[in-house]
Amino acid sequence: MSNKTPTLSVTIRTGRGKGAARRARNEGLVPAVVYGHGTDPQHLLLPKLELNTILRNYGLNAVIDLDIEGTSQLVLARQVDVHPLRDYVEHIDFLVIRRGEKVVVDIPVLVEGTPMGGTLTVQEASSVEVEAEAMHIPESIIVDVENAEAGTLVTAGDLNIPSGVTLVTNPEYAIVAVNEAKSAAATEDEIEGDAEGDATEAADE
Known part of the structure; x- marks a missing residue:
């Protein structure tokens, strides 16, 4: 800030x-x-x-x-x-x-770091709502996913909120998720499976 x-x-x-x-x-x-x-x-x-x-x-x-x-x-x-x-x-x-009054504003959420191999980082929300003193509004809030494992979920309540700033967004609101990345082969099999399923449904009709 x-x-x-x-x-x-x-x-x-x-x-x-x-x-x-x-x-x-x-x-x-x-x-x-x-x-x-x-x-x-x-x-x-x-x-x-x-x-x-x-x-x-x-x-x-x-x-x-x-x-x-x-x-x-x-x-x-x-x-x-x-x-x-x-x-x-x-x-x-x-x-x-x-000067001295508090305001409610949206603060950008920035994701930094590289998670564990074989994972995919998904940012569920680009900002959170906070209440802060008007002259000391944070420019952004950082989420560090360095070496995070698949299955990691960062909620609003997990964010490192600066002192003097109050979180307004629901603390259970999902912000960043680190998911297991699908391999190219698995993705291809899933697409083929969907295609076969559609073909079967069409034949039944």
Whole structure:
């Protein structure tokens, strides 16, 4: 987790609608809205390149200090809409936060290490939900499967959660499984068996 808070200078958005949003994106700006703590929603325009740098270096759970035309506001990304084909940020919803308060966020789960030979690692979940102090959100949670044997199952409750962070996801929720890898011959036999079974069913019909 990082104690640094990146700063981003933004402007207030006056135009509304799809046409205005499209023009903003063509100018290298990302439409966004800021809400929460009883404040009126603010519609903003963010510089795309600077925003992408922050998201790349600090992750989607980065707390950002927005400089809204001279006014400082701490925010946390609540929803990041990415274009499904072109992979660029189309819009962001930001939540107003206060130093010291706790927030519930999704944390990425990363798998490291090489399990025992003849096994296959399957990641059942790519993230878990936790509650953490807004200024100390973990960037990720690591699952180490080094030399793990077939049949190993890592649940949410087995994760190494940092101090001060509370797991919200059901502790019995499966995160990573190390299974016995099927040999090519076994897989071929299984496929042939399925084909024979289908042929038999078709003949019976």
